[in-house]
Amino acid sequence: MISSTFHLGRLLTAWMACYLVFTIFVNETFLQHAQRDPGGYFALLGFGLAVWVLSGVFSHIRRVRLVAGSVNSGTLSNRQRRQIEIPFEAGEAFDLIDAAIRELPGAVIVESARDSLQVRAKVKRINPYGMNDDGQAPAASWAFIPFGERRNQILATVTPNGDAAGSVTLICEPEGAAWTDLFLVDHGTNLENAEAIGRAITRRVAERRRLESAQVRQTATEKELTVAKLNLLHAQVEPHFLYNTLASAQVLTRSDPARADEMLGNLIQYLRHSLPRTEDAPSTIGEELERARAYLDILKIRMGPRLNLQVDVPDALRGVMFPTMMLQTLVENAIKHGLEPKPGGGTVWILARQVQMGETSAVSVTVADDGRGFTLEGGGTGVGLRNVRERLRLAYGSAAAFSIVANFPSGVAATITVPHALQAGGVHHG
Structure with missing residues (x-):
């Protein structure tokens, strides 16, 4: 109320002051010798001016109250x-x-x-x-x-x-x-x-x-889907290998108990390294190599002299982080599609080298064989290799690479390249 009164008084005072100046000026300049007194006209003009100002101020105050919900010096300004x-x-x-x-x-x-x-x-x-x-x-x-x-x-x-x-x-x-x-x-x-x-x-x-909240929710959902997909890919274990190994061990328990015991020991070692891992517990080249060795040792008992293994992995690279089960997938492909169908078998090579990938240090792991190579008879469904590519994309984006080429004089060489990252507590020897 005080603000409204002050606002009204200020405007009315300003207009009345102008009005007085105007009437004095007109009276002194033009009406000094007038025969009739113009006071009545001036009073009517002043009254009309006051009504005009009052109506405008009243409308202004009501409008401000509607817009702001309250009337004060700040809102009336x-x-x-x-x-x-x-x-x-x-x-x-x-x-x-x-x-x-x-x-x-x-x-x-x-x-x-x-x-x-x-x-x-x-x-x-x-x-x-x-x-x-x-x-x-x-x-x-x-x-x-x-x-x-x-x-x-x-x-x-x-x-x-x-x-x-x-x-x-x-x-x-x-x-x-x-x-x-x-x-x-x-x-x-x-x-x-x-x-x-x-x-x-x-x-x-x-x-x-x-929008940011929606993006966060979408990112969280995509991450959960990615983790679920990775876990599904990690969990892919060749069931026939497990059945065949147990069946072979059962036969050997009657004919060669010592070899049966060796096969079961290798199977235990293989399964120990195949247990599901959490997202915060990455594997290493050394751990993946132990799993692959256990797998190949089992097959050596089954295949005998038809399977040879050569490993060239420097000790300095064994602590480098590496995706779980990927090396195993390449080794299984080399056996299943390369050496098992080939009369006389052959050799599997596992190699690891430190390389440069652009400006970043990386590690390449190669699994090669001298088996049947890229032939219609030796090819599989390609699911395992598609899984390798998809897992690399999900885990590393463009920072990792996968290639598969023909080996000379026969067979296939598959190479996975990942960023050089040591497991926590590891020592860089490169």
Whole structure:
């Protein structure tokens, strides 16, 4: 109530002061020798002026109360200032405030300078109390008719506040000079502009947060699917190998108990290294090599002299992290599709070397054989190799590679290249 009274008194005082100056000037200049006293006309003019001012101020106060919900010196002011903190870096905050201003109803001129992080705009001052025949609000209110069509203006300045925040200083004011506030009201249009920009920023920040939350949920879901897929691929163990090994051990227990015991020992070693691993417990080249040896030792008992093994893996590379079961897949392919179908069998080579992959140190592990090679009779379904490629993509992206080529003079050589990373507690010997 006090703010409204003070606002009304200030405007009424300013207009009455101008009116007194006007009447004194007219009386002294033009009416000194008038035959009739013009006092009655001056009183009528003063009364009309007071009614005009009072009605305009009353409309302004009611409009502000509707927009802001309360009336005080801040909301009644024609010139509104806001300090808005945006939780984005300065460039993103600038883009956000620029878009919010451009979408204001009545924005006719918008000038933005991204380097200086400033936005200036001119906005038509809409008459909130009337509509034209075409449904559009007229640009000038009756209160401003003596001064012609007027506009509001907006100045927004973004100040960087660290790497992840920007502070926006927003000024919404009439286009005229500050002294015009003594005589004119804006019917809450600048208050409405400031509130509209604040709401637009809040909505855009909330929308950005919703998108980020959705992306986080999507990433978490994709990660869970990836882990599940990796676990499924890890869990692929050749069931026929297990059945055949147990069947062979059963036969050997009658004819050669010592070899049966050796085969079961190798099977235990193989299964121990084939237990499922958690995502935080990666395997190493050394551990994968032990699994492959146990597998090949079992097959050597079954295949006899038809299978030979040559291993060339430096001790310095045995502690390097390596995907679980991948070496095993390559060894199984070499046996199943290369050496078992070949009369007389052959040799499996397992090699490991430290190499450069671009600017990054990497380790290449090769499994080669001198079996039947790329023939229609020697080929399989390719599921194992597709799994190798897919697991490498999921685990390393473009940082790993897989290749398979013909070996000379016969057979196949498959190579997996992964980044050189030692298991925690390992020592780099390269």
